[in-house]
Amino acid sequence: MRLCFRRGLIHGIPIALGYFSVSFGFGIMAVRAGLTVIEAVCISMTNLTSAGQAAGVGVIAACGTYIEMAVTQLVINIRYSLMGLSLSQKLDSSFNTPHRLAVSFGITDEIFAVASAQPSKLTPRYMYGLILIAFIGWSGGTLLGAVAGNILPAPITDAMGIVLYGMFLAIIIPAAKKSRSVLFVIIIAAATSTILYYALPSLSGGFQVIISAVVAAAAAAVIFPVSEEGGEKS
């Protein structure tokens, strides 16, 4: 089963819907912070990331320095380096340097999640499909949020806040059902993240996720090492 462009688009629909609701909120937030509609959309089209953009608007609103902006983005988005490294092990042989340079723009939490859940090697076309539809959802949501502000009633926008997390659960739970070691990883990561969230409230969300994920994945790598092609020994 080859991963073609069309499959990428289809797999990207839930991402685009989730992004639409989140970026709608970002659009509202950016305009409230004093940005124009064009500036808000420009940020979404060039960054394609939620937490980093929200923090970036905070730096702009506070008239922070460019250095502060760079460090903030580095800390919050460094998880994408880990994701890029993980995805680099799963690429089809047709992934040359131009394809890598283009696709790396679209490594987000959700695209990474869907791509790494595929059983076969990743093709550039599949990744372009996935990224394109997510990009449209993200930019379109920002545009509408920035222009229309609060046209949607609050109960709907509130309920839309859970969409992306629902998608994450749909990825990790079936995997945990199949593999005891994945279940172990999920429990350790969730527990660590919850402890950090309440014990160290000043820790940024980005660091909270990085620390928890590294602890859980390292523990599993020691206890349940993976043999040559993905299968776990347990």
Next chain:
Amino acid sequence: MNIFIYIAVMAGVTYLVRMIPFTLMRKKISSKFLRSFLHYIPYAVLSAMTIPAIFYSTGDMITAAAGTAAAVILAYFGLPLIVVALAASGMAFIVGFII
């Protein structure tokens, strides 16, 4: 302070952290520990991002818990991503109406 320089800095840093490892890593990683680590990292990241944040995602813990429960049950039975994602949202919306 120019807004477009801010945006360029944001976009530049964000692109570089994504691009460098993804583009430069060409070899198959030989370390068994590192390979295992990278095999588990997606699940670890998703789990850490979801919990506890999902319970704060709707602005109300009860509607969020209801949406989470719906997602967990449907995901357990292997329903497609979009069904699980929208059912979580639908459940949160309905419970928000009731309470």
